[in-house]
Amino acid sequence: MAVEAKPLYSSKATEHQETNAEELRKEHLMLDPMPRDEMNQMVMNAMHTTTKKYWVFLIGFGLAVVVLLFGAWGYMIANGMGVAGIRRPVFWGIFIVTFVFWIGISHAGTFVSAILRVFKAEFRRPFTRAAELMTTFGLAAGALYPLIHLGRVWVFYWMIPYPNARWLWPNFRSPLVWDFLAITTYLLSSTIYLFLPLMPDLAMARDRTTGWRHAIYKVLSLGWRGTEAEWLRLRKAIGIFAFAIIPVMFSVHTIVSWDFAVTMVVGWQSTIFGPYFIIGAILSGVSAVVTILYIIRSTMKNFDYFIRPEHFDGLGKLILIFSMAWAYFFFNEYILSWYGGEEALKQLLTLHATGPSAWVWYLMLICNVAIPWLFLWNKKIRRTPWIMFIITLLVNVGMFAERYTIIPLTLGHQRNPFDWGIYNPTIVEISIVLGTLCLFIFLYLLASRLIPLVPVWEVQEGQMSHTFRKVGKTEIPSVTELE
Amino acid sequence: MSDNISRRDFLKLSGLGITAAAVMTGCGPSSRYVVRHAYVDMPEYNQTGVSTFYATTCQECPAGCGIIVRTQEGRAIKIEGNPNHPVNLGKICSRGLTSVQGLYNPDRIGGPQKRSRGEQNITPMNWEDAVTVVTNGLANSGKVAFLLGLTSDHLFDLVTEITTAANSMPPFRYSSLATLEGRATLVKATEEMFGKPNLPYFDISNSDVILNFGASFLETWISPLAYSRGFKNFRKQKFGKRGYLISFEPRQSLTSANADLWVPALPGSEGYLAMAIGKIVAQIKSLPIPLMYENITISDASKISGVSETKLQEIAEIVARAEHPIAIPGGGALVTENGLQTAKAILGLNILHKNLGVPGGVYLTNGDSPTTNLDEIAKLIQEMNAGNIATIFIHGTNPVFELPKSLGFTEALKKVPTVISFSSFEDETVIESDYVFPDHTGLESFGYQRVLAGSDREAISSVQPVVQPIHDTKATVDVFLAAATSVGGDISAKIKYTDEVDFLQQKITPLLDSGGFYNAPELPTFWSKWLQYGGWWKPEMGLEIPEDNNQLSEKIDLKLPKQLSENKEFHLITFGTQMGDGHGANRPWLQETPDPMTTLTWNSWIEINPDTADKLGIHDDDIVSVASTTGGESIEVVVYRYPAIRPDCVAMPFGQGHTALGRYAEGRGSNPAEIWSSLLNQAGNLAVFETKVSITPTGKRRPLARQESKAGVYGEH
Amino acid sequence: MAEKEGKEKWGMVIDLDICTGCQACVTACSMENNIPFVGEDEMAYGRGMQWMRIRRYWEGEYPEVAPAHEPMLCQQCGNAPCEPVCPVFASVHSEQEQINLQVYNRCIGTRYCANNCPFSARTFNWFDYELPAPMNSYLNPDVSVRRRGIMEKCTFCVQRIVKGRQNASASGREIADGEVVPACAQACPTDAIVFGNLSDPESRVSQIARSDRAFRELEELGTDSRVTYLKGGKNYGS
């Protein structure tokens, strides 16, 4: 680190290096500043480094998308929904489960970068972009499902409100139309929200590339120079977005939950579904951020500088909190249903816990409650990335199991026992589900080499505003408000 | 819906908000003349075309229900009941409804064929050659046999004329349905009791208690639609009175399921029960105990049948209190070794109550009942085996499928040089035939059907084609008439009909002025009314009244039902389903319409009491091997744990297990006829319920296609 | 149009005391409404297309065991839960007949309506079920043949209602009671199914529906179903 005077850095701190400060520096990215040009170079390097392995994975996942997703989907379109395992009375199966799952995942980006931004949680800085990318791609994968699960996908546009030759407008009283509007809103806004803070970094990339990349970055960065007016504009836009996208995020998952809660289905009709789904979504989303950060950190060049145990630690705490909140909502939902004593509901809850698919229910509780509660209180575990990777993967397995319990397992046991039915997903359904997972990974792999995964300017801004301040005998980090 | 808004309003509104839509969609010069509406209506609001309705008779079973067929553009669309017809009064069952699936079945035989037996080696023929083959068969009049089904009465009449003229063997008639109904036994019992070989008519509409011994009259028994209507009237009598149905049956059929009291009695013990009830009723009513019922003690009856004495007492009291209790002998009670005596004991209960020829009582129908006893079929098989049959004509029945394997019909058939089938479908018998000369299906044919037991009046139901024959088929009557003309000899001399219609017209000429609900001065008018109304019948109720000739003084001898070793040997109950005698199995909608009791589709199954199944370690959907303990033949069939069957009985539906009969029938389930015992009762009726079987799990499983949720209904997963 | 409203409100009464459970209504419905058969495997997997099904539970233990049959079809709810959830107005309430209609050509197959039907009365075309020639000849020209990917259900034989109305208006009169009969009621061997106009208090169906045995399935959900059942039972009236 350069020793020259930095207005925003306490020069004393550099002179009197104490072990405490040294440790803190190692610990916190914000206290471990690096010159801009070096940081740029690191990010650009990470972006440009493509190993053979990378190409194998990229092409492999690309092929998987074509075969698993589009192949199976095409087969289903050609033959009919019957190739999926859904049946009377389980008319929604793993497609809607995965839909809700992806929409849940997509909450992470917004949560991390909007809510943490609003509350100025500094540790967010290096991974907001990674989380926002997850939002966008998660939504892209999830938004396919309302199409995939349509019986006649070739007329999906009949849901879109526009003046048409049929002289018909969609039914704005239908939660599916709300869904359509909410997801469109969220997809567009989260993409914009990804794009806005990206502009300065695109400009940075533009300055460091030639050829086709340069051309693309030039267009995308909209001629960014970094004038005061531009920064102000950007700050204003991000400011408005960070506030506006939070209610949109809440509304999206609430509306997704209303797809279920407005019905007469036993076990769906619940007033608590909105917040219950939101908490579940954030739990699953934040966990997915950790999973992805681990992968990025261990596969991409220079990322161990940006992503540090402190980030796993912070996110781990969040996961623990949301796991507790989720358990609270789950219990709330459960005890009230149980206490009400409605025959069908009681039967349903009993079947969830003792029926042939009870393992799904227990998987949900183990992964969503037991595992986070048992492990995440421990700082050492929270700071060990690979353990966090496993735990967060399991949390998402649990969240998938939760949606599976709520959708096909609940639909299968309604008021008329004569019509009960057990749903088994078919190979086609599983293939499509894996296909969207591959799509997500494929897009992420592609994006990791096309856009700077770290918002360099935000990290720089953060590092500039962090400093050591002497208090009594020791120096402690302090944050300056730059904006 | 779209009328709710005038065009003007519509344009006004759309002008406000969706000018864009108008610009996009309402452009072009022609749009001024076309009134467009939003795409809001269901297409069912647009009607096209006019239908033509034809009255004819359902040929799916011998009950002779009148149907009205809706046709449009020369196609038969929908079968509806004929509201005027005395049998069904506009109602219709599943079998009748699906007869269009027989007519338009993709597996129909398209024209006359010469075949190699047992092979798929088929040579198409033309009808001239076919008639020559039939002529050659008829020429050898001493060695010709006819095996007919219970439908196509006019064909039976013609063949009878031919055999009479040629002095050859009279035609045989066989239907497994009639066997399961115990029809021959009932006719025989009626003959012995009342002196007439006719089916009795049970007026359940007006009776207040029904003692039903094994007759599944809501499903297949004799005339299910007529009895279903009777059941309705029985339940909905004047002043809110509701009849009380008591049903004795080892396995709960749909009829027993609708009973107020189902008594699971051991098969073969129904006679004892009837006697015991008769005895107690006589005691209650302080009548002298008739000889017929004297020879029984209540405790014996209880021990033999497994029905408790208190229950017997209770039932007898209900019967004694009733005004018109009616006792129906049918099905299961009759197809045991005791069948004939049982039938008499049951019919006797009606005499005990003086319930003959009164509303709510028993009547006798007119006309003879065309049922061949199985002992005669057995004789035919002997003749065949002896080489005395050169040509056999088979029409309207599928003996290879329907006769018990132990009878050896299939083997006997191999000894007959020429086997000619008139089947419309490639069934099991066609496979074993040399020639198929396909008849029209019921909806393409002319004919008549005598109504036997479903009508409270004399009735003949007319059959007429509702569509043009869709294949190169020929009416069998016409084939025989053509052959009869060319064969020469006595037949040509005596059979003088130009064609089928001529034959029919000559046959119905006697009805012209015999007091039907319409009369006509001459044949053409009569003929048109005959076709228009779907038959001819008397305007008011009129049946023969059976006489009380002290029949109750006849003693009854019953054999004790055989003892079975527990959990090793079981009574096999075979019950009729919507597949009828088995030819319904190629109607996909009959296959897919669930069985009323088990909700199973597309397969056959064996019903086992869950307790028994537990003892044998058998689960639902297990495949078990069911072996006859007398004959040794065995079949494999899937288990359905059925809560409403005696633990010492197992039950199988009849009609599945086809090895031929087209794509919808083949390879589904198994045919209990393969393990039926060939034991006959005193009436010559096959004693189907005397079949004893052992059950062995095979370790294989096959899920049955059930409509119910096993988890939901039985709590099993 | 306005004064015409409220003249028709079709309804059905099913008397469970005389319903034998014989399934004739099921077949009749299937044959009238061009319902495809699906075969054994699909039936086994709960994909039967029957618009009308006879639900059969068991009551009691052997030997006092008996099945309880109950024909179950679309209840044509006045406040139908299936209707508002459809994004494209494929499930709508008909103003004229006061029944619930599924407009096939508008359906996109979200299957939401089927989830929300408390009676499981809706069926979905999982595949194109083609009838091999010449079996397609019996298809009823008044009823649309549905293709894969759309929802369908009992229509109260709306094609017969329309035809009845046309016949009546051609002869300048009102539709007579009993003039319009759906296929199930027409076939029912015991006349357990009675169909008619509930808005006419004198019609047969209205009279029977006032029976003290009358109940409606899941009435507590408030869907205002138009099918009334008359309680059956071994001990009634005996």
Next chain:
Amino acid sequence: MEKNIRMVLFKEDQIDQASEAIETLHHQGISEKDISIISGVPFSEKILGRPAAWTNIPIFGIAGALVGLVIASLFNFLTPHLYKMTVGGMPLTPIPTSIVVTFELTMLGLLISILLGVIIEMISPSSGPKGYHPKISDGYIGILFTCPAATDEKTCLELQDMGAEIVDPAEVKQP
């Protein structure tokens, strides 16, 4: 009078010098509108002693939200009246469901219009001297100023004394 656009760069930690430099330029008689500051990280105007910049983004947002609101109202209250479709016994235009649609479309309008606003403002001509240097994204603070051609060398040298790097005019171009 001929005017030249010149650019000087300060390292990012020379923020104090940069603000001094701006003051120096003011002393040179170069007005605020002839100066633009470009940087790789945002510095508020106060730090550099510059007048507050100005943007229309919030106005775009409000306009977009209003458009969304109007469209939502048309969807909710107009389209159901085009043809009457009763569903589930609900009124034709129920308020509770319309709130959902209104919220979503208003937010959609707001958020899309902000992007539009950013794009429009980015491509519309900006005030102040134009020019860019790739070093900006390496963390340099660039000061662009327009001054009379006669004095530009002098001014630059003056700034150089304060630690600025002088960029060759040929290198100052649009990105």
